[in-house]
Amino acid sequence: MPKINPKLKRYNTMTSKEIRRIFLDFFKEKSHQIVPSAPLVIKNDPTLMFTNAGMNQFKDFFLGNKPVTYSRIADTQKCLRVSGKHNDLEEVGIDTYHHTFFEMLGNWSFGDYFKKEAIDWAWELLVVRYKLDKDRLYATVFGGDKGDNLPADEEAFEFWKQYLPEERILFADKKDNFWEMGDTGPCGPCSEIHIDLRNDAERAKTPGRELVNQDHPQVVEIWNLVFMQFNRKNDGSLHALPAQHVDTGMGFERLAMALQGKTSNYDTDVFTPLIDFIANAAATNYGKDRKKDIAMRVMADHIRAIAFAIADGEMPSNNKGGYVIKRILRRAVRYAYTFLDFQVPFLYKLVPILAAQFAETFPELKSQEEFITKVIKNEEDTFLRTLENGLKRLEHEMEHLESHEIPGKVVFELYDTFGFPADLTALIARENHFTIDEKGFEQAMGIQKERSRKDAISETDDWQFVQEDKSINVDFLGYDTLQASAKIVEYRKIARKKQSFYQIVLDQTPFYAESGGQVGDTGYIQAHSNGEKIEVIDTQKENDLIIHITKKLPTDIYSSFDCVVDAKRRKNIKGNHSATHLLHAALRHVLGTHVTQKGSLVAPNALRFDFSHFAKMSEEEILAVEGEVNQKIRENIELQEMRNVPIEQAKQMGAMALFGEKYGDFVRVIIFDKEHSVELCGGTHVASTGEIGYFKIVSEASVASGVRRIEALTAQAAEDYVQNELAQIQEIKNLLKGSKQITKDISRILDEKSELQKKIELYENQVAQTIKKQLLETCEKLENGINFIAQKVELPTANHIRQIAFELEHQVDNLFLVIATPIEGKPQIAVMLSANLVSDKGLNASKIVRELAKEIKGGGGGQPFFATAGGKDVSGLDNVIEKAKTML
Template sequence: MTASEIRQQFLDFFASKGHQIVPSAPIVIKNDPTLMFTNAGMNQFKDFFLGNKVPASKRVVDTQKCLRVSGKHNDLEEVGIDTYHHTMFEMLGNWSFGDYFKKEAIAWSWELLTEVYKIPKEKLYVTVFQGDASENLPKDEEAYNFWKQHIAEDRILLGNKKDNFWEMGDTGPCGPCSEIHVDCRPEEEKKLVDGKTLVNADHPQVIEIWNNVFMQFNRLKDRSLEPLPAQHVDTGMGLERLIRVMQNKTSNYDTDLFMGTIHATEGLSGKKYAGTDDKKDVAFRVIADHIRAISFTIADGQLPSNTGAGYVIRRILRRAVRYYFSFLDVKKPLLHDLVPVLAAQFSHVFPELQQQADFVKKVIFEEENNFLRTLDSGIRRIEDFIQNATTKAVDGRTAFELYDTYGFPYDLTSLIASENGFSMDLEGFNAAMKEQKDRSRAATELDMGDWVVLDETPDSIFIGYEQLEGTTKLLKYRTVKAKGKEQFQLVLGQTPFYAESGGQVGDTGTLHFGEEMIHVTDTKKENNLTIHFADKLPAQPTATVKAVVAKEKRRDTERHHSATHLLHAALRKVLGTHVAQKGSLVNAENLRFDFSHFAKVTDEEMAQIEAIVNEKIRQNIPVVIRELPKDEALKLGAMALFGEKYGDTVRVVVMDPAYSVELCGGTHIGSTGELGQFKFVSEGAVAAGVRRVEAVTGAKAEAFVNEQLQQLKAIKAILKSPKEAAKAIETLMQDKASLEKQLEVLELEKVRQLAATLRNQAQQINGVNFLGQVVTVSNAEGLKQLSFQLKNEIPDHVLLFVANVGGKASVALTIDEKLVAEKGWEAPKIIKELVAPLIKGGGGGQKTFATAGGQETDKLQQVIAAVKAMI
């Protein structure tokens, strides 16, 4: 069976058991502050387990794209080294929300594996929770007894809390679990060692294949457990491992799920994959795994960057580049050429990659190119360090600086060091890494208190499409500590406050608990909950609440949101249908819109787009909002955003059916005429293949235009040329350039004359010709020119020229290459240690030439004395 057939058979089996097949959620998490990425199949169903939302179907089945590269579930450093860990993987899962429980889950998993997939029963072991006295949790006798109906009792193993008790996080739903393991070893090995001794022992051929989680409890902040109001089943089976078992392979990477990518990499690298443990074959596995994680995450809307989720993706990409650079001897971008292979392979199950293949390929290519340049400069930096080192060791701080500042991996630093006979200070590197992680954790860590529940109503109702105030009650509240400050979070029974989503910022306003007024500073979503961030907790939490949204701020935000829809359509009309939204920010002040496009938007194109949007505003088109089944909305031509999870019923915003039809949950104006005016403020690049425009509407646009006109008026007044300001400025710039050239010639002549005067004034000190002088020049470049003119005329030189340039101290230090080699003097080091402290400044440069600048112009003679004393 192929990978596609195995996946489909799982879905079909559970559909035959009354399960609804649902699509994978995006791999990028939008409304959960505790997660960056979907790291388990249950993430998209979290609200059902928490009781925040009622599922449309009590039984569902799916295959979910998952990513595990950070936090508790971090497999990154194992990937490629072994045969079964992955960053991105597919989690097959069947789910029961308060419906069936242990009996059916166990029976069906056994039926599927042994009767449908026909895995020999003698290959399988199961584990059951043995209990935990410290938490007063008994052995899971129920699961044990159900398993006895299907498998020999000596193949039912007891597992501890670490292996057989599943928790969503530090708090939340949890419960005992029952794993199914498969022994893939050859028969002769099985005779030598009993398979049950290898279960959960990290044996590469005795692997966990499926986990049945029985959610029975809710973990509170104080670590205590309380029973959930309903019992749920959450199962997960790694598709990659299942395929390996079904195709009788010893490695996940030897299956058809990965071999297409590996064969393509062979063609690109000229190397052959042998499936061994050497670094070359590890590189093939790393690439085959990492290209999936990178591609699917970018397709779901997360671009590589220097922070947060974007940094995780950049780190995965750079790990793949480093492997092909070091071990496949490929020195040019390779990963981007694998995107079409991957897109075609998954087009029937995850079509979003095929639909964006060109865009994803472009982003990856630019990232590879940039990092290959970094690798090149990093290697030069290491070689420079080794060449000038006084001991045969690379200290941990240097290794960490290379990693942190230049993205240069520790193991590559270690490899280059060992090739040159240098040792590595791993302990020092780890200490520096820990310090950084501690700083990062302190800056981002959330300390969430338990909810104080006043009412068990499952979720709050949003009434903010129709009204901006309403009377309601407080359902629950909690205190959260973030970055050392307290936040107060409230959940209401119904709310007019829009929670930040789809680029639109959350509403602000007030909550009135009787006579007490509480300010709402922000509104956000946490899974399906609408969280109101308040400046304090109410004195009387059970009092009736009047919720009032800040109306003007909402209206200005709505204008900018509606403008993004008009803008999106205009961009596609002028630039092409390849344009797709890649991010947006909509608030009361302006709008920011990111979109896929591979070139700068020209001034002519910007003017054309702006004209189209303003024409639509003048037409005063009614903004029609309808709720439709998703399939019907898509047939109407509604644009859906990649990386968004839509329900079966969607909200469709129409601004002329022939112009703009989009799926959108945000709030909008009644007609386009309410925008008044649309004006671009800026255009630029934010990432490879992604452009960003910023614009304003309404009164903000009017203010922006007036400000520009005032500036133009002031310029005309200064130029005394009210009719042709542009021409006057052009003439002024030409005159300026001409004068600067004349001045440059005069300055150079002045430097030549100064050099001639100073040529014979060097003092010989301990075999060194030292020339230290306070000089008069108009800029720092004059010091550099003076130094360069004299360095070839004075042997064994140390030249130090200092000047007061525009009220600031300026210094240039030149050292003969012979003295650098013989005495170990380096200009940047002398600048840093002797010069910079005196002038209260800083500087740097190369070993033979460095410059500095500082505040203390009265210390110039002291600078000369300090360097002279050193000699």
């Protein structure tokens, strides 16, 4: 049973919603801009798949890649952590305070306030506003590091002394109190606030300071204040950042635990609605059985991660981020299945609870509730089937095993190939008095990991700055021009699998970097100084940098360059992108407004559009959509492009924003008739729809549960496609001697064909019957009672040999039959024996046929009573018959 600490009971009434609101209101008072959470799924950043901290969306501010819009910001950020120093996926749910998905409350200063205000306000919020017991609070500060040549953070220590006695301020080492984003990037010392939630008796027994940072479930960190002042380079060295920043993060769920007087995150109102529902459905109570409790925590935690990830566009799949989501989901199903006996999909039923819970804070769940539910249910179905199949396989293995140890190879195969969890294998093995070879399993797993890792090796060098003044504020000129003059700002080399290429950042560029589905531009840059031409093979975006990818580095990197985009290619891309917008609008008209974009590819030769919809589109619907798009093309609607529109205004104009897409405060709006298509979009478009020329849907298919994909062509490609189809029809007409009713003719021809086939079959059967009669007439009754038939005959097909043989076997007792016949120039023989000859006289058709086959230079086999053989020498058929006569 969840224990309530009586001392903390008076705060029990503060709901999680209030806690969140108080936090945001507090920092609003302190002149912070409150911003929405960034999507959980990260695009354009190779180092990160999911947002794992509140600061992710501000990374470019810290790096100086992007000008700061507000110097003070606060928000609550959706975060996902599935690996890290204290948070392995396999550990979540075992204890009561780690999560995959969580909210991070944070406040930021970008070159504005620093340590003093950060500490003052943290104290004010926790003690004055939230009224936490100050005697339970501890602070840690950075104690310095010799390796990095850094002193202890005495400054922070001094500020804390105003509020806390010295014995509750602890110095900690680099591992705990020096925050780093990754191997490289912004970093700095940090100061953490911990809270001791134990009861008085325990607090009297052991001082809280001895339990800080010791993984005690009730002495936990609640707030981390990071003082960002360095940038770590690839070589490990630290460099001072141009300005000092504050980055803080407070775990929302833990804060709720502290404020609601609970000893577990799962006992707060963030989780109880989920836990209650699960317990009820499983016909059990939370807090009664340790294993069941763990399962319920796993489910309650994981459903949040899965639902939010799907809402932000990350579908369960078999690679990258999608695979992470799938693994989380499967872990939840596995616990539900094993410990709570859920044999049918269940997790999806939790989605409505979550959606209602977060309707105000994160409305993306509510508005996609049906879709998310469907995706999860489908995935649950798939996995339960996988489990079932795996179970069958495992049982089969155990039946056929000689020893009572299941080899590691088998355990691994079950896991690797059939997705059957190894711990489940172990469990079932134990129940059946088997053991598993864990060592062998680990070994096989190691080989698999090594292989994958080897493949992924790539080396990325540090950025080399070409210009002294690193004011990267790159202008994209490509909306207005396809040619421009520019200088290199920075570059770096990337090596991967014996191949190497360069990434170049220019101070301004007409090259469009891949984003929003539109592929990156190609073209070339040419040095003014020596005329050297370097091909740009792709353009990518990393965070907000436009990166030109080349195979070669210009010899003169200090030159200015003519940058030229492949214009013809871009023209096709533009047409496809505008067509995509028209398609999106048409789909919403024809199918309904539940249609939202789930993915898009805009390439020069084709376009692909994925959208949420729950059924296969009918022929009529496809035609209607295609027709509407072409109608809009013929209307030749002029493009209305608006840059730098405040996002609120854009939304008022009815612009469609996508879930899981990060938008700034100012956006670009693309309009083709304000009554028809208004979208937020950074891509390139035609000046008027007539340029698209013609639009043709080529395929409609499913990509995932609830997601359909349309592939289409425009302009020349669409015309070529139609021409090609027409040419084929013409060819058919020509074959039909200029028929005007080809479908009717073809179906008539097909009917005739099957009729003729039947007639031929009938005729062939008659021939075969005649031959059978002839064979019967040649039947000799030998002295030993055997009815002997051996003849060379002419049969229509190979199948007839079998047919006649089986029929004769029914008609004649004690039969010894040899048929020899040429089929399409090749000799074929068959031997049929009555069953009693096989059992009584030890005759074997297979052996006989092999012996006979020598005469036709071939081989054969079959069963003891019937066997066939083929060969190469037709002239030997007569010898076969002669030889057969001698065999009795």
